[in-house]
Amino acid sequence: MIDTPLQPEFTSTERAILDPFVTSVDARIFGLRNLPEVVKGALFSRYSRSEKSIRRILLDEFIHQPESGFHQLVTAPSTDAADQIIATKHAEAFYDRVLVGYGDDSVAELGGAHVACEEISNVAAKILEDARIGISPLEKSTRYVSFTTKINGAYRYVREASIMDSPHAAAYISAMDGLFEAYSALLQPTITWVQQQTPRDADTSERAYASATRAKAFDVLRGLLPMATRTNMGMYGNGRAFEYLMTRAGSHDLAELHDIQSSLADALGALIPSFVKRANSPRGAAMRAYLASIRTAGASAAAPLNGHDSPQLPSVQLVAYQTDALQRVVTAVLYPHADTDYASVAAYVATMSVEQLAAIIAEASGDRAVRFHKPGRAFEEAHYTFDIVADIGAYRDLQRHRMLTQERQPYGVELGYSVPPELIAAGLDAPFRAAIDQAIAVTRRIRADLPTASQYAVPMACHIRWRFSLNLREAFHLCELRSTPQGHPAYRHVAQDIYRLLRDVHPELTAAMRFVDMHEYTLERLDAEKKLDIKRAALK
Numbered sequence: 046m047i048d049t050p051l052q053p054e055f056t057s058t059e060r061a062i063l064d065p066f067v068t069s070v071d072a073r074i075f076g077l078r079n080l081p082e083v084v085k086g087a088l089f090s091r092y093s094r095s096e097k098s099i100r101r102i103l104l105d106e107f108i109h110q111p112e113s114g115f116h117q118l119v120t121a122p123s124t125d126a127a128d129q130i131i132a133t134k135h136a137e138a139f140y141d142r143v144l145v146g147y148g149d150d151s152v153a154e155l156g157g158a159h160v161a162c163e164e165i166s167n168v169a170a171k172i173l174e175d176a177r178i179g180i181s182p183l184e185k186s187t188r189y190v191s192f193t194t195k196i197n198g199a200y201r202y203v204r205e206a207s208i209m210d211s212p213h214a215a216a217y218i219s220a221m222d223g224l225f226e227a228y229s230a231l232l233q234p235t236i237t238w239v240q241q242q243t244p245r246d247a248d249t250s251e252r253a254y255a256s257a258t259r260a261k262a263f264d265v266l267r268g269l270l271p272m273a274t275r276t277n278m279g280m281y282g283n284g285r286a287f288e289y290l291m292t293r294a295g296s297h298d299l300a301e302l303h304d305i306q307s308s309l310a311d312a313l314g315a316l317i318p319s320f321v322k323r324a325n326s327p328r329g330a331a332m333r334a335y336l337a338s339i340r341t342a343g344a345s346a347a348a349p350l351n352g353h354d355s356p357q358l359p360s361v362q363l364v365a366y367q368t369d370a371l372q373r374v375v376t377a378v379l380y381p382h383a384d385t386d387y388a389s390v391a392a393y394v395a396t397m398s399v400e401q402l403a404a405i406i407a408e409a410s411g412d413r414a415v416r417f418h419k420p421g422r423a424f425e426e427a428h429y430t431f432d433i434v435a436d437i438g439a440y441r442d443l444q445r446h447r448m449l450t451q452e453r454q455p456y457g458v459e460l461g462y463s464v465p466p467e468l469i470a471a472g473l474d475a476p477f478r479a480a481i482d483q484a485i486a487v488t489r490r491i492r493a494d495l496p497t498a499s500q501y502a503v504p505m506a507c508h509i510r511w512r513f514s515l516n517l518r519e520a521f522h523l524c525e526l527r528s529t530p531q532g533h534p535a536y537r538h539v540a541q542d543i544y545r546l547l548r549d550v551h552p553e554l555t556a557a558m559r560f561v562d563m564h565e566y567t568l569e570r571l572d573a574e575k576k577l578d579i580k581r582a583a584l585k
């Protein structure tokens with residue numbers, strides 16, 4: 046039961062005024078509604094400097110302050126776009142006044158926005174999706190969407206500005222068209238082959254079967270898509286994360302990223318201007334210059350290492366881990382429950398045998414009924430670094446994990462490429478190889494003149510190398526999620542290899558990682574589609 050309210054009751058007039066803007070006028074836990082994002086942010090920011098409640102601040106400092114302009118909203122929360130723009134401008138002015146002297150970056154996390162980025166390249170999408178805290182992206186799938194369609198007679202890939210201005214333009218168009226033509230030509234034969242290999246059984250609906258076999262064909266052919274392929278992505282994020290995202294995009298040396306940066310500034314400037322305006326201020330410019338400078342410094346320091354790559358098969362190598370991870374994790378398990386300092390807990394743990402440590406880990410892992418039951422933060426004490434080579438398609442899937450550190454080397458063609466075994470078995474690999482070989486030859490020529498832009502021409506079948514550094518708790522999540530049967534085999538293999546390597550070095554710590562699926566499946570989406578049938582039937 047909740048104890049007596051501390052706030053004085055609102056008058057009936059005040060209650061009526063407040064009602065459209067809060068989910069409850071009385072409850073202690075309530076939501077804000079029908080207010081521009083900057084107003085919500087400004088309101089919450091007052092918590093740190095006021096003893097009043099938010100509802101009282103909303104009344105006293107917004108609604109009852111004529112200069113705030115909020116009477117327009119109070120009398121009739123409008124759905125009219127022009128009114129909303131006016132309201133946002135008033136809120137913005139008010140916010141700036143309220144926040145004079147605050148300067149807390151965290152205030153910009155108090156409001157958010159949804160932004161759609163359409164028809165951008167995969168190169169650009171990956172740069173945006175490098176964001177971790179504060180941004181939630183969702184992107185058009187290569188598994189559920191066909192890439193055979195054209196816009197105004199042209200396949201959907203970005204004609205990158207510097208390539209189109211170079212002598213490589215015609216070869217680039219020819220190679221990219223070649224990839225999309227091969228993709229389009231192989232789609233139906235691949236679906237037919239998949240269906241021949243895995244005929245529909247009586248338990249499977251036609252819908253589920255058609256979806257699963259189509260998804261399989263898309264998975265098999267995605268390697269033909271170049272990084273220039275246009276995609277659509279939606280992002281929800283808070284102001285602070287967007288400010289950094291814009292700064293990062295603006296620091297990039299690709300023209301497309303500069304265009305995106307300026308479009309983001311327009312879109313977010315209309316929604317949460319106060320939160321993102323620093324991205325284009327002198328401070329933002331200095332930050333962009335700094336980010337560009339550290340990238341250049343890293344590249345010049347690494348220059349002596351370059352130019353020696355040769356084809357490499359997909360592989361996962363564990364390159365660094367702590368030999369005392371078991372003791373560290375057990376120390377962290379005990380620490381929050383102890384009333385002594387860290388050193389004393391660690392000294393106590395140091396006296397234990399491996400069997401005793403394993404027993405504590407087993408207890409601390411609990412009885413995990415499903416993969417969503419994750420052990421606690423103590424498991425974040427163990428760290429692992431992997432060097433991974435996989436096709437870019439698999440990289441794209443794994444890159445989206447945020448609770449870890451990943452950094453890729455540039456998209457290139459020197460590490461070779463993977464041909465899906467299904468295409469070889471179907472006898473359909475020749476057109477796949479021909480299109481990719483043509484793209485590789487063109488990429489090499491472009492790279493000699495335009496190394497950064499040449500990444501657009503790289504097909505997703507090509508291999509990429511990246512550093513993957515994560516803690517054990519994220520490894521539980523990643524290995525279990527990314528080995529589920531419906532996953533693409535390329536990233537399932539990476540997740541399975543990571544698990545094997547962790548298990549080899551730290552069997553006690555990984556004993557509870559029991560939902561890693563080590564099996565192989567021929568029609569990965571089938572079970573998921575059958576479950577979808579059941580859910581659809583239940584909805585009807």
Ligand SMILES: Cc1cc2nc3c(=O)[nH]c(=O)nc-3n(C[C@H](O)[C@H](O)[C@H](O)COP(=O)(O)OP(=O)(O)OC[C@H]3O[C@@H](n4cnc5c(N)ncnc54)[C@H](O)[C@@H]3O)c2cc1C
Nearest residue numbers: 179180181182183184185186445446447448522526531532
């Ligand atoms: C079979 C499959 C199909 C997929 N299809 C698509 C697709 O079509 N399109 C697409 O865009 N993506 C797709 N994804 C990717 C997916 O949406 C996630 O982006 C990706 O799996 C990263 O995992 P995650 O968000 O669970 O965890 P991580 O980013 O690794 O984070 C670990 C955990 O931290 C927490 N966490 C991290 N960030 C946040 C946050 N911002 N807010 C709240 N909690 C957070 C969550 O508990 C999360 O599970 C697919 C994934 C799978 C497995």
